[in-house]
Amino acid sequence: MTEKTYQKERYRKELEAKVVRTEGADVILDRTIFAPDSGGQPWDLGTLGGYPLKSVTEKGDEIIHTLDSEAEASALKPGDSVKLVLDWQRRFDHMQNHLGEHILSGIFKSVYNLDNKGFHLGDTDGTFDLDTLELTDEMIRDVENRANQAVYDAIPVQVDLLRSAEDARKYPLRKELKVEEDIIVVSVPGVDCVACCCPHLSDTSQIGIIKITGTEKYKQLTRVHFKCGWRALRDYQQKHVDVTVLSERYSADEFTLLDKIEKVENKNERIRREYNDFKTASALAKARELVSGGTQVACAGIEGADMDYLRTITKKMSELAEMPAVLYSDAALCVLLTAPEGSPVQCGKLVKTLAEGGRGGGSPTQAQAVFQEAEAMKTFAEKAAAAMRESL
Numbered sequence: 001m002t003e004k005t006y007q008k009e010r011y012r013k014e015l016e017a018k019v020v021r022t023e024g025a026d027v028i029l030d031r032t033i034f035a036p037d038s039g040g041q042p043w044d045l046g047t048l049g050g051y052p053l054k055s056v057t058e059k060g061d062e063i064i065h066t067l068d069s070e071a072e073a074s075a076l077k078p079g080d081s082v083k084l085v086l087d088w089q090r091r092f093d094h095m096q097n098h099l100g101e102h103i104l105s106g107i108f109k110s111v112y113n114l115d116n117k118g119f120h121l122g123d124t125d126g127t128f129d130l131d132t133l134e135l136t137d138e139m140i141r142d143v144e145n146r147a148n149q150a151v152y153d154a155i156p157v158q159v160d161l162l163r164s165a166e167d168a169r170k171y172p173l174r175k176e177l178k179v180e181e182d183i184i185v186v187s188v189p190g191v192d193c194v195a196c197c198c199p200h201l202s203d204t205s206q207i208g209i210i211k212i213t214g215t216e217k218y219k220q221l222t223r224v225h226f227k228c229g230w231r232a233l234r235d236y237q238q239k240h241v242d243v244t245v246l247s248e249r250y251s252a253d254e255f256t257l258l259d260k261i262e263k264v265e266n267k268n269e270r271i272r273r274e275y276n277d278f279k280t281a282s283a284l285a286k287a288r289e290l291v292s293g294g295t296q297v298a299c300a301g302i303e304g305a306d307m308d309y310l311r312t313i314t315k316k317m318s319e320l321a322e323m324p325a326v327l328y329s330d331a332a333l334c335v336l337l338t339a340p341e342g343s344p345v346q347c348g349k350l351v352k353t354l355a356e357g358g359r360g361g362g363s364p365t366q367a368q369a370v371f372q373e374a375e376a377m378k379t380f381a382e383k384a385a386a387a388m389r390e391s392l
Helices: 068-072 088-112 135-151 229-250 258-289 307-320 346-353 374-391
Strands: 016-025 024-027 046-048 050-059 062-067 081-084 115-119 128-132 157-165 181-188 190-197 210-220 219-226 298-301 325-329 334-339 358-362 366-371
Touching: 016 115, 024 298, 046 088, 081 325, 088 115, 088 128, 088 181, 088 190, 088 210, 088 219, 088 229, 135 157, 210 229, 219 229, 219 298, 219 374, 229 258, 229 374, 298 374, 307 325, 307 334, 325 374, 334 346, 334 358, 346 358, 346 366, 358 374
Parallel strands: 298 325
Antiparallel strands: 016 024, 016 081, 024 062, 046 050, 046 081, 050 062, 115 128, 128 219, 157 181, 181 190, 210 219, 325 334, 334 366, 358 366
């Protein structure tokens, strides 16, 4: 059995412990300050006897400390005294965000009767899933404000180690118990009360700030993303940088930035529509030129074109006449082959058999090829056009 010192001494950063035994890369100690993964919170990290921890898990009444290799674990003998050094920054981050989740979940339950159906704490943000698909912006803002008021109130966090479920059920628990003995109840009076075996802060003020950063639909639930403490500060710092850069770019302050961006986007949308209209008109003019050239097969290079523009031209050509076409672009080093339905021309086959130095493919009525060199592209275009004429 491993004594869980981390439950009683949540702020302890170092500890001397004795090795009980090793199994492969796993080390079992008589006591530990390293909390295992539990309830959606990742395990602690740090060093054990100078060796870095890879993971910490719980099995029965023992805490399993896994090192990077069996060789490191085998250097520790039963009875050896080893020094445990906790990665305190990681632990404090976990405590800030886990207690923040307790507060948010407690308020969602007490104010809106919404249950937390799942919690996960990642490296950059935390999430929990609420049993609703109707979570409004007003509800989110209300819960966020109430949660931060709990932070400012510096409410002492009460942690009670109880022997039985009967004792635990005397508390106003937010969730049903999953175990029947050795239960830890974590209470933020007036805000939340739930069974949880992870280490928690001594009072709510140490969370610093609680911020809901987004929501998304997840199955039949709503997944809430949040950040607390240092994570929330770093998030704000990055967003402040982003807003400052955008403000300078759009010559606006933070209060008028969105309006300025909307005006620029509207202007850009008008420009895009005008460009597309011009592009369509230009493609139609080129199509008329090609179909009136007096040849069975249109073959031409289109200066500065991309594949999308070549397709627009061939589409307009098909509206004017049923004529196979081979169009290419020096700018994009691409070739587009098209043929009417029912034509003996097989565009995809021509690409497969003639496109030396290029790659591509397609159907009998439309195919494309892309090349590395302009000379190879033009040679293929000429051969493809000649093959089309022969098949007609």
